[in-house]
Amino acid sequence: MSWIKSKVCRPSPLLDEPWRKINWGDNRTDLQYVKDYRPHTEGQQLRILLHGPAGAGKSSFINSVQSVLLGRMYAHALVDNTSGDSFTTKYKTYKIQKGNPETFYPFVFSDIMGLEPTSGVLVSDVILAMQGHVKDGYRFDLESKLSEHDGFYNRSPNLNDQVHVLVCVASACTLAQMPEEVVKKIRNIRKEASDLGIPQVALITKVDLACPEVNKDLKNVYKSKYMKEKMEQFSVNVGIPMNCIFPVKNYHEKTDLDDDMDSLILNAMKYIINWGNDCIDFRSQSEPSGRNV
Template identity: 45%
Template sequence: MIKGPNLRVSLEMGRPCDFFSIRTGLQRLTGRILHLFDQKKQQNGWRPIRTSQRGKIEAQLKDFQLKTPNVSRLRILLCGQVGAGKSSFINSVNSVFAHRVTQRAGEAPCSGKSYTHKYITYTINKGTLPFVFNDVMGLEQDGILIEDINSAMLGHVKEGYTFNPQTPLAETDDNYIKHPSLDDKVHCLVSVVPANVISQMDESVIKKMNTVSQRANDIGIPHLVLMTKVDEACPLVKEDLKKIYTSKKIKEKMVECSYKVEASLKCIFPVKNYSEESDTNDTVDNIIMSAVEHIVNAACDFVSYL
């Protein structure tokens, strides 16, 4: 029974129980349940690796058909610092669809100098897929100029043009397309950021990257981010790539990336490119294919409004 201001009750065994103690106990129990739920969620990962849907995603991308007039293929522009993994990602995407490790785009060596100097369009799977990639010089001080990236996004840069770090492409240049078609224009901008050195990225590179993404936003071009080299940023992921979406370290890097390149977390895709492997494997394939699927969907949404 209830008696006194302490709201004490007598239970069957005659032992008193304080309502405040009950409430505290329930709070602790609820906290424990939520903690276990968070642990389970952490074990499952904040994003799924759709291992069972690899064939389905690959088939969808292969069979994908554009319905926008005058756009025969989606153009995706990659930009980032030297050695971020831009060319390596292009090679990795091609490897996924070829079912073997391929090497088409030249990858930057460890010298810190940009390997890419020309504006080249890379098709995937011998041109059978309705999307292409373009790579540009690194964003370092002696790298590509912002004006040239802007020109590329608007479709003014002719195939094979050699970038000049000192002088932007002029409208009077033979390599300048005065009246670009919808095919010439970029349909999705992808910033490439290496997870292992994101904390040490030069502020001038970050500023340049954000200026470019802001310009893309002004034009209406979607902007996504690839966070590469996740295996070099987290020992757990290096040991087992399947833990990429359960790693606290990778999640922390994504948050840092979001802050630095001014992109929401849902637009950031951690990936591991083929680098040392001589053969493809399903885990790498699935992670890369998932990123490509989102990039293609973003580009497709953009052209549907042109």
């Protein structure tokens, strides 16, 4: 009697079709879109505030965007790779040089200390930053929020000081283990942002380290069942809709630019700019003075 060994058919870790379309490798359109962005009001700048757990890659994303737009590796925002604690301790605004040392893109990134379960930046300070009350260079106090009597408190924030889009940065490697205290902080910050009319976006970093299929080929990121499930759970946990969540891989190992990495970074930036610009237009129409915060 002959025996036929049957193969065990394991389900594929990849979807048959990607659940979101990306123009892999052809970045000219998105790159030009970001480079050509201009707010409707002369002198207006779009402020992007990054927040999230310590070590998620906020500063690395700033460096990655700068690298893509400059066409070479750039490391303006300092990054620490030796500690799980927040390396950023001050409120810092980053401009991106365009063309020559005196010309900059009309959007800026504001970087803050990371969120931690029992320490890190205070939610109240993040709210003050969103309102435009925190001056550049303020060193965050882990015990008490920025006082109105402090020299770094901006009493009369204008439209350029205020935040126009809030970006939560989280690592794909720690989404499942994110402490409940940090999740609560993210939800509280999101609620305050919504009350202020600030759109919210999430960036999921380190996708290649979290999923073997994505590590093999970054283009699998929107076909990976694992990544989709983790992003969906994150969406449920913090309340940010899936269409506002973008996976990215930051430049932290490579020394040369990569087309696929650029595709994800530019795709995220296009939507960040769009929603931030909508916020600027709304505020310009409803708050002409820009001082009603």
